[in-house]
Amino acid sequence: MSTSRTDGLPVSVVDRISLVLEALSTGPMTLAKVTARTGLPRSSAHRLLEQLANAGWLARSPEQTYELGVKAYEMGQAALNQNRLLHHARPLMHAFAHRTGFTVQLGVVDRGDTVYLAKVNGRTSGSTPTAVGQRVPAHTTALGKVIMAYSAVSSQPSPDSARTDCVTAPSGRSRFDDEMAQVRDRGAAFDRGEAFPGTACVGVSIGPPDHMYGNLAALSVCAPVSVLDHQKMIGPLRVLAGEIWQRCVATDLSRH
Template sequence: MRKAASNEDSGAGEEKAKVQGSQTLLRGLDMLDHVIDGPIKLAELSGRMGLTRSTAHRLANALIDRGFLTFLPREGYQLGPKLLHLGFLAQSQADVVQIARPHIDELAQRSEDTVHLGRLDNELALYLDKIPGRRRVDISSRVGDRQPLTSTGLGKALLIDGTESAWRRLFDADQASGAPKADYAVWLARMQDYAAEGRAYDLEENQDQIRCVAAPIRDASGRIVAAISVSSAAQYMDDARMETLGEDVRGTAERISSDLGWSPRTKPPRR
């Protein structure tokens, strides 16, 4: 009987240790979240987390030992070099096509229209993936196609963070190389609106009777690394639907960006 009781006590002790270990891990992850915005002092950190100063100090020291945090005298705790290393590894392993596929599949099902995924390639928009829509609409694009940046919705989404001087240079280059003719003043006014709204349109500029809505995809640094678009016949894409669809396309792009490590708090890099 004593042996059985001892086994029961041992099992209960192991289970309690597992629970405590899980709680410590979650607290450590929570602490990293609280340090994201920059150096934070122990008193504020413990207050935000609802921990005693001694518990917060002990947990922070454990994270410092592992390289997940560093301590700056008179400033407080901030993210450590281990996270930079892990971030670079995660980014190098991220395949935007694979990560985006379930999201754009869902977008295609909701919209019933053709969805594209693409990225910048030598000042052209390179199509990386395409999901055909359910409507009988012929979208003349293939994976591997390269299209002008300034006349496609996907291309404009890739340019949203650019400067006006860069926009002008690319616009002039596309016009010189045979892109559909356009008025720069009109195009610029639209691009300024797209940059403010975080999404872009193609208003039958690249293919007659075809409209599309696009939005950029960002990586952990906030840099635009790809874009998605929804394309359909103009009869299915009146102004009201494009505005509504813009919210869905932008939301989908943000979810893909989040899977790549982006956060809404991340500011785009300056150009």
């Protein structure tokens, strides 16, 4: 069954609800702004907003603005708490940031974007512009590049893995393919201020691309361009990825 009309607007209720919730993820909005952002008819947008507010997914202010509500927060926390990868990765990420002084991040690729799921700040890195839940074009981030590089050669993509089949490369396909080959050769991806000017990153995959954890997520270290030695950080980051991998696999094996 088709989920879109000829005018490009989604037909299914689920798609329309998703469109509204994604629009409000950027902050509170009025009905007019939601309509403009989503392209939905005003009457449809208003009906969805009111139904979502009544169900607790949205909160409605006296000024008639809408924002994500308590139920959205509860569901988000439940998703994070149920993520086994995050459960095993967080303690090791904290130890890494404390030991090295560098900020470390864990994320996935979803619909062409890097989405950060966890971040631990390091004193040496100082303030960095990324945040948990933030979306950044995958081809500009080290974390996204390393997932894309291994997804391109994965012969058995996991149905539970990130939606890397929806990743779109930037223009200049030949140059991008060359960079992906270099990522696979060195086992790490670099970002020298491409995503955020002045901020550099090194990214590594957590495990083999044909395993459920292997290309589900990746790690990256970020710091000012003037501080980060890309080559020097590959080894320590690989060690961290290996420790997370071993914990995840050991836990899975213990259940069989």
